[in-house]
């Protein structure tokens with residue numbers, strides 16, 4: 243959990259004013275004026291106002307907010323694509339705001355990889371040359387950087403496309419290249435500004451899952467920007483909510499959903515739930531570990547131990563779902579000396595299709611600690627929906643807001659129920 | 669009645685030019701001599717090849733750079749010029765055009781880059797370009813003479829001035845229209861200004877810059893013809909002679925030669941631009 247980890251980036255009092263008289267805007271900001279007033283009175287556009295937060299090593303920090311709320315202005319300050327008007331940005335304890343041009347280039351080269359909303363691939367370079375770009379400008383020898391580019395392309399599943407040009411790739415593939423280009427320089431921090439917003443929903447979901455998997459593997463620190471609450475909830479270890487250039491709330495997905503700090507956050511949350519019917523496919527997680535019908539109870543127990551789970555889905559060799567198996571019954575089977583898990587497979591929760599609205603899952607999931615399996619038409623396991631705190635939060639927001647009014651203190655909000663809800667792989 | 673005296677603008681400019689020619693007389697004389705030797709040498713070298721061989725070579729080049737149609741055009745068109753006995757003046761014109769274009773691009777492209785990257789340079793360069801482009805072409809011939817004397821060098825000088833604006837303009841345009849997020853990507857990875865220019869901005873500006881060079885060549889051709897008035901030889905010289913002797917037919921032949929040369933040069937440079945659809949890496 244992020245709380246135990248060290249601070250990678252510390253941002254203190256960061257303000258960004260666009261315009262030629264930032265002093266006047268700063269003065270008004272100190273007096274507590276809003277962005278709109280300042281724009282009307284001085285013509286200065288406030289991008290970010292007095293933002294302070296930490297980014298922890300190895301977390302995905304999501305910055306969320308409506309369009310124009312200052313998310314891009316904020317993330318672009320972190321590598322000084324935007325020159326901060328005032329404030330401090332400490333990266334590994336070093337304030338980068340005062341750095342001269344040379345030192346800044348060095349920070350950009352060593353510490354950051356950036357992924358852009360519209361990919362921003364170089365059309366005149368092949369995929370390999372695109373991925374090599376960061377290494378090339380660092381002066382790395384051609385063979386060495388070709389090798390690293392290949393590794394990065396492998397990580398995003400694009401091996402074999404080295405010699406294609408960006409124009410030959412689909413949007414999803416182009417953004418994989420964008421990601422590979424950022425990963426190739428092996429940066430400490432990935433900056434992703436609406437990186438998946440231009441992709442269509444299914445591909446977007448895939449990319450989100452892959453990003454989470456990648457982050458689990460590589461332990462990168464990621465600052466991810468989105469205007470989409472679902473995406474924020476799915477990706478974010480912590481979420482920063484921005485409005486009109488100011489940070490409204492910083493917290494975990496659960497904090498934001500169950501204790502909206504301001505009326506704005508409440509409305510944001512309610513808005514999203516009202517306007518969007520979440521489906522099982524949209525909230526499911528990949529079932530990273532499964533039991534096969536041919537497994538013995540010892541194997542199953544070991545898989546559970548490795549992943550710290552107490553329930554596994556059981557599938558055939560072709561991933562068709564058979565049911566679930568629990569740790570207690572597996573343990574009992576071992577003690578009995580059983581060689582197979584065939585006898586201890588339980589039906590579990592009725593499997594659903596990816597199109598099923600999540601509302602239909604609230605009941606079954608609330609009844610116990612079991613995951614709801616999501617299967618395709620052929621009955622193959624696609625993922626699981628777990629009764630994570632996230633979902634309960636969503637349920638509260640959704641139910642509480644039946645006729646437009648928001649009621650944050652839902653009676654028995656089980657905000658921090660212990661880890662029966664944690665059998666998901668994430 | 670108040671009488672406003674006439675501004676002696678012409679006198680001032682003459683005086684200024686006098687000073688300049690005095691100051692730089694030696695320098696311009698040296699440049700002039702060197703260049704004249706160069707131009708003559710180039711024409712002689714080209715004349716040393718038999719015309720059919722030159723025509724074949726040019727057609728081959730056209731084929732490689734711009735495809736079969738342009739090759740056929742070059743073969744037939746240039747063959748016709750040879751047949752009309754206009755091969756030598758055609759070569760003279762071609763050499764003047766190429767030299768003037770080369771100089772115009774060597775000066776224009778860096779200026780264009782500068783204007784693209786520095787707002788101050790932009791504010792200085794672009795009004796000057798507007799001025800240069802609205803000034804009638806003939807006017808550039810006059811100051812060329814005191815500097816370089818009558819002859820091909822003065823012709824090249826005024827041609828460079830006349831033909832340079834598109835090379836500058838389109839270089840600036842090409843760089844400025846590189847999508848902002850690509851430039852930002854280059855910045856985000858820590859590119860130096862020079863790396864950004866060499867690896868992202870210039871390669872992506874190549875098609876636009878090529879369009880500018882194409883325009884420069886066309887302008888250079890038209891100016892080199894006009895420059896016959898100050899002693900440039902070549903096809904313009906033929907036209908000029910035809911005017912003086914009132915020989916409409918000969919004038920038409922020389923004019924046709926200019927058109928053919930223009931078409932061949934235009935197709936070949938456009939072909940280069942197309943061959944290079946921002947894939948320079």
Ligand SMILES: Nc1ncnc2c1ncn2[C@@H]1O[C@H](COP(=O)(O)OP(=O)(O)O)[C@@H](O)[C@H]1O
Pocket residue numbers: 260261287288289307308309310311312313314315316
């Ligand atoms: N280069 C700029 N010049 C002037 N104003 C800008 C510039 N970039 C952003 N802004 C202003 O800053 C505010 C925040 O924009 P932005 O950070 O792009 O928001 P978001 O990414 O959340 O959509 C907007 O009001 C926008 O008009």
Ligand SMILES: [Mg+2]
Pocket residue numbers: 313314315436
């Ligand atoms: Mg944005």
